[in-house]
Amino acid sequence: MKKDASKDGWISEQLCVPMARTCNLYCVYCQNPPAGAPPPKEKIAAAIRRKGVKAVSLEGGGEPTAGGDFFDWVKTLKAAGVAHFMLSTNAVALSDPEFCRRAEKAVDYFTVNFPAADPDTYRKATRSVKFGMAVKGLENLKALGAERKIRLFHIIFGGNYRRLPAFADWVIEKFPGLAFVNFTFVRNAGRVGDSAEIVPRYGEAEPFLKVALAKLKLKKIKAVVQNMPLCRLRNFEGFSFEFQRWRRGDHILEAGIAKKAMCPACGNCSLEPACCGARADYLKIHGSKELISSGKDPESIRAEAF
Numbered sequence: 051m052k053k054d055a056s057k058d059g060w061i062s063e064q065l066c067v068p069m070a071r072t073c074n075l076y077c078v079y080c081q082n083p084p085a086g087a088p089p090p091k092e093k094i095a096a097a098i099r100r101k102g103v104k105a106v107s108l109e110g111g112g113e114p115t116a117g118g119d120f121f122d123w124v125k126t127l128k129a130a131g132v133a134h135f136m137l138s139t140n141a142v143a144l145s146d147p148e149f150c151r152r153a154e155k156a157v158d159y160f161t162v163n164f165p166a167a168d169p170d171t172y173r174k175a176t177r178s179v180k181f182g183m184a185v186k187g188l189e190n191l192k193a194l195g196a197e198r199k200i201r202l203f204h205i206i207f208g209g210n211y212r213r214l215p216a217f218a219d220w221v222i223e224k225f226p227g228l229a230f231v232n233f234t235f236v237r238n239a240g241r242v243g244d245s246a247e248i249v250p251r252y253g254e255a256e257p258f259l260k261v262a263l264a265k266l267k268l269k270k271i272k273a274v275v276q277n278m279p280l281c282r283l284r285n286f287e288g289f290s291f292e293f294q295r296w297r298r299g300d301h302i303l304e305a306g307i308a309k310k311a312m313c314p315a316c317g318n319c320s321l322e323p324a325c326c327g328a329r330a331d332y333l334k335i336h337g338s339k340e341l342i343s344s345g346k347d348p349e350s351i352r353a354e355a356f
């Protein structure tokens with residue numbers, strides 16, 4: 051847990067509660083597939099009471115709303131003293147207006163895994179036909195006046211990177227009032243299994259990603275990019291999530307994220323202290339030839355929109 055002086059400081063002081071145990075989708079890039087066994091509610095509640103935790107993020111291996119006991123968890127954790135909730139979700143359950151209404155009352159921010167702006171790409175990503183339900187979930191939140199609570203997480207993978215600009219257009223048209231879009235380059239973990247089809251080269255995704263970022267910036271919609279080396283974001287480095295963490299004095303990588311691999315190019319690079327680098331799991335598939343050392347001073351880069 052880290053301290054943050056902002057008015058929403060509780061966001062960076064939250065405890066992750068891995069309460070999900072199943073999922074209603076089957077994403078090809080799932081990093082943390084359901085394991086079927088969340089920790090007992092009372093054990094978590096006791097730890098929360100003991101530590102005086104006030105904010106939690108509901109997540110875990112799977113989809114927190116798919117287990118049938120979502121509101122039991124909220125009730126138990128509230129009784130233990132939790133005042134702020136974040137929810138990682140795919141939004142499918144929010145298509146039920148009553149479920150959405152109750153969830154919206156309980157949750158401060160919805161981190162929504164949303165890999166596509168069209169049914170076909172969504173089907174390739176999630177191996178499901180629930181695109182319409184997931185969109186309905188977002189629309190229900192918007193209808194409740196909670197668009198500002200939506201943070202869209204868009205995993206960049208082999209099946210959607212060419213459509214990044216179209217995804218940006220869709221966000222601009224449908225949800226221009228959301229909190230922000232987080233583009234995360236897929237990790238070779240969980241179900242990915244060393245697949246070059248699922249993990250594109252950084253350089254393949256780069257031009258499409260830059261167009262998407264530019265489109266969102268022009269409309270003043272906040273966006274960040276995660277797990278993409280700064281040399282593959284040339285002139286767009288300020289959108290890097292890890293760069294922004296470095297800028298404010300945090301560890302570059304969040305707790306639990308695998309360390310960057312040290313490549314020959316990184317050893318000579320002035321951006322190294324501020325860069326997420328490439329990870330060993332990526333290098334295993336594509337190697338390090340795309341990484342280019344830079345002489346740019348990271349202090350000269352302006353963080354975008356935050």
Ligand code: SF4
Pocket residue numbers: 073074075076077079080081082083084111112113140163
């Ligand atoms: S990525 Fe999320 S929504 Fe997709 S299968 Fe994994 S837990 Fe479910």
Ligand code: SF4
Pocket residue numbers: 279280281282313315316317319320321322325326327328341342343344
């Ligand atoms: S060469 Fe290495 S340190 Fe430099 S920007 Fe690329 S990945 Fe980051």
